[in-house]
Every structure is written in C-alpha cells, then in structure tokens.
Amino acid sequence: MTDALHLSPPVLDWAAHQAGSSLRELAERVSTRAAANIERGELTAAQAMKFAKEAGVPFGYLFLPEPPPQRQPLPIADFRTLPDKHPLSKDFYDVFDDIEFKQAWYREYLLREGAAPLPFVGRFAGQRVKAGTVADDIRGTLKLELNSVAARNADDLYSYLVTKAEAAGVLIFKNGIVGNNTHRPLSVSEFRGFVINDDLAPVVFVNGADAPAAWTFTLVHELAHVWLGESGISDSAPGSQNKHEILCNAIAAEVLVPQIEFAKAWSAVQGTVPEKISLLRQQFRVSGLVIARRALDLQLVPHDVYDAFYQDARRRSASKGKESGGDFYLTLAVRNSKSFSRKVAALATSGGISFREAGQLLNTNPNNVAVFHAKQRALSA
Structure with a gap:
C-alpha cells in the first residue's frame, strides 16, 4: 500500500x-x-x-497520536454485569445527554408551576425489601389491572403500562435510534434501558431496538429502580449478577406475573412447554416471552427455551420493522414521551416557548410541532 x-x-x-x-x-x-x-x-x-463515517467520529480524530481523553463518568450507575456486554458507545452517550437535557428542562418547568414531589420516587430507597412488597406498591400506585387489559399484542400491553406510568408522573421515552437519525441504530448488546431518577420528573428510557415483547419487562424493571430511588443503566437480562438488577428483575416479574398465581397455573395446565406458555400468555395477558422468562426464573424451563422465545421475538420484530415505517407523529410522541411531547407542543402553540425551542426539545423541524399539536387536539376532541 x-x-x-x-x-x-x-x-x-x-x-x-x-x-x-x-x-x-x-x-x-x-x-x-x-x-x-x-x-x-x-x-x-x-x-x-x-472508517470515520462508520465510527461516527470526526475524520481529523483518526490522525491523533493517541485516543482523546475519556469523557467524564456518567452521573448514574452502570448495573450491567453480563460477560458479553458491550462498552457504552457514542450512540449511548448522545442519547443519554439528549434525555438528560429534556429532563432538566421539564424539571425547571414543573418547579415554575409549583409541582409537588412524587411520593413513590425512592419510597423503598435503602430498605431491605421483598420483591412482592415493591411490586404490590407499583401495581397499587399505577392502578394496574393487568387481568382486564384487552391487549392484542405486546405493543398494546406496553402502551397500557406507559399510559399508567405517565399518568403518575414518570416520563417514558422509547427509541431504537439516536434522536431521529435512522443511520444510528442503538445496540441491545450495550443496554436495554436506563433510568434518571428525580422526585419531580423521573425518566425511563427503553431501548426500542429490542424486541417489542421485551419492552414491557424492561419498562417495569426501570420503574422498580424509580421506586428504589436508583438511577442507572440496565441490561435487565436473565443471569445478571448485580444485586440491584436481580431485585428489579424480581420486582418486574412479580408485577407482571405474580409467582404464586403463576406456579399454580403452570402446574394446572397440561401439554408441552410451548403449549403451556401459549395458554398462560393468554391467561396473564402478557407476551409469551414474559411467560418464558417467568418460567426460567422459577427454574421450570432451561435457559435455551427462554432464549429461543427471545430470538424468535427479535426476528419477528426485525421483519415487522422492514415492512412498515409507521406514523411519524405517533413515533414522535413515543420517542419523546407522550406527556413531554404534548406539553412542549402545547406551550409552543400558546406562546409559552418558541417553536424553535420546541423543535430542539423534540428533535424535529419546528413546523412539525404545530402539526403534532393539531393531531393531538383532534384525537382528544
């Protein structure tokens, strides 16, 4: 050469x-x-x-004699412990910085409005508690009635839980890319979610690049961190050795599929393991992946059974993603928290903030903010 x-x-x-x-x-x-x-x-x-384009770094950086100084450590904990976890990349840091900026803005807005602290944030901080105790409190606080949810699929159940969590004051962001850049997909191998806790504006971020069937568990896992008063990055996967993750996994499982009810139902249902999972999925109104995970936690199935369900969910998710792009304005709200998006758009429309600022907060063209607000008003009319 x-x-x-x-x-x-x-x-x-x-x-x-x-x-x-x-x-x-x-x-x-x-x-x-x-x-x-x-x-x-x-x-x-x-x-x-x-190479620079693929790495997402300025071309000139490649000519440095040594790597640039490490950025300052994140102000939240890293709860990931799996041996195959990937180092946090620039994509993660850019997403984190974006979400932290939005949370800070929203917190300042709430302070100006005289909002009261949310009583459930850190309710069990520093305490030795059982998973069932925290799970019961989450279900009660969010008024969850999972047995009566008319969920047709994993998306419906996730949307139901998001609605309940945001009604209580938690902002839920879900995105599979950095901002609106489709050329920068997030890696599930890096993280599945994170939470930035705050007594006024707690924020949960769910990695939308994961299978939709896994979003629900990640969401409730992160909510458990809110109740425990913790901020951190999660992998929320089975097999974690971190004590915080182990407890939050147990809490999430108990919220979605209570152990006593599940154990009885599993024993009562006849058939092969896939048949049992299919029947219990309908009974508990959750995805087959959540049932397979609960069975794995209780040592009723080996890990390869759960992994097969997870990989199948990822394949179906990838296939579905290639078939349709979805509604831009619905996606805008999901990526930026429905509560946050509506508040930003409403303030811009009423003159409380500029459309330029609203566009920056929602990572979109200012013109889209007005259209989004009009669509939201039409839906609520």
Whole structure:
C-alpha cells in the first residue's frame, strides 16, 4: 500500500468502540479484504474517510497520536454485569445527554408551576425489601389491572403500562435510534434501558431496538429502580449478577406475573412447554416471552427455551420493522414521551416557548410541532 496512511491502532480501536464495535468488526465493514491492514493502522484515504463515517467520529480524530481523553463518568450507575456486554458507545452517550437535557428542562418547568414531589420516587430507597412488597406498591400506585387489559399484542400491553406510568408522573421515552437519525441504530448488546431518577420528573428510557415483547419487562424493571430511588443503566437480562438488577428483575416479574398465581397455573395446565406458555400468555395477558422468562426464573424451563422465545421475538420484530415505517407523529410522541411531547407542543402553540425551542426539545423541524399539536387536539376532541 504505497499510498497508505499510517494511523494509530489504539485511536482506531477507540473510534470503533464509539460505534459499539470492535476494531476488527469495523475494519471488515470498511473493507473485508483489507481488514488486517486496517487493524494495523494502514488505510487508504478513502478507507479512512469511510472508517470515520462508520465510527461516527470526526475524520481529523483518526490522525491523533493517541485516543482523546475519556469523557467524564456518567452521573448514574452502570448495573450491567453480563460477560458479553458491550462498552457504552457514542450512540449511548448522545442519547443519554439528549434525555438528560429534556429532563432538566421539564424539571425547571414543573418547579415554575409549583409541582409537588412524587411520593413513590425512592419510597423503598435503602430498605431491605421483598420483591412482592415493591411490586404490590407499583401495581397499587399505577392502578394496574393487568387481568382486564384487552391487549392484542405486546405493543398494546406496553402502551397500557406507559399510559399508567405517565399518568403518575414518570416520563417514558422509547427509541431504537439516536434522536431521529435512522443511520444510528442503538445496540441491545450495550443496554436495554436506563433510568434518571428525580422526585419531580423521573425518566425511563427503553431501548426500542429490542424486541417489542421485551419492552414491557424492561419498562417495569426501570420503574422498580424509580421506586428504589436508583438511577442507572440496565441490561435487565436473565443471569445478571448485580444485586440491584436481580431485585428489579424480581420486582418486574412479580408485577407482571405474580409467582404464586403463576406456579399454580403452570402446574394446572397440561401439554408441552410451548403449549403451556401459549395458554398462560393468554391467561396473564402478557407476551409469551414474559411467560418464558417467568418460567426460567422459577427454574421450570432451561435457559435455551427462554432464549429461543427471545430470538424468535427479535426476528419477528426485525421483519415487522422492514415492512412498515409507521406514523411519524405517533413515533414522535413515543420517542419523546407522550406527556413531554404534548406539553412542549402545547406551550409552543400558546406562546409559552418558541417553536424553535420546541423543535430542539423534540428533535424535529419546528413546523412539525404545530402539526403534532393539531393531531393531538383532534384525537382528544
């Protein structure tokens, strides 16, 4: 490679991690045939430009002699413990910064309005509690009636829980990409959700790149952190060794599928494991994935059974995503919390804030804010 640029492999490795990839993975995306050369820091100018674009870092950064200083640690805990967890990438940090900015704005708004602190935030902070105790309080506070929910699918159940949580004062954001950039998908291997706790404006973020059947469990898991007074990043996956995650997993499972009822129902139902899961899914009005997870937690099925349900849910989610793009304005509200989006749009329309500021808060063109508000008014009319 006579025209090769000689770049620092540690810098290239750092850049790859900003995209949630290993250096080898990103090198192969740039050029399969030249991957080994790229790993050694030998790239053509064209390869270097493509590498920077794939990594999502400024082109000039690749010419640094060593990686730039690490950014300051997050002001929230990292509860992820799975051995295959990926380092937090630039995509995660950009999402976190965006959500933290929105929460700070909303908190200031609530303070000006004289809002009272939410009594359930940190209700069990620092206490030794049983999962069932916290689960009962979550169900009671949110007025959950899961047995009567007319949920046709995982999306319906998730929407029901979001509505209940936001009515209580928790802002729920769900997105599978960074902002509105479809070229920057989030990685489930990095995280499944996070919570930024606050007594006025607690915020939950759910990684929408995960299977819809998994959103519900992640949401309730993060709500458990709210009740425990914790802020942190979660993987919420089975097998976590973090004591906070273990407790929140148990709380989420108890909220969705109470253990005593589930154990009785599992024993009473006859048939193969898939048949049992299908029947109990209908009985408890949750997804088959949630039932499979509950059975795994109680050691009624091996991990490969749960994993098969999870992988199937991911495949169906990917297939569905390719078939339709969805309604832009509905997606706008889900990505930015329905409560938050409506309040921002209403303030912009009434002159409380500018449409430019509203657009910045919702990561969209200011013109879309007025259309969104009009659609919301039409739905509530």
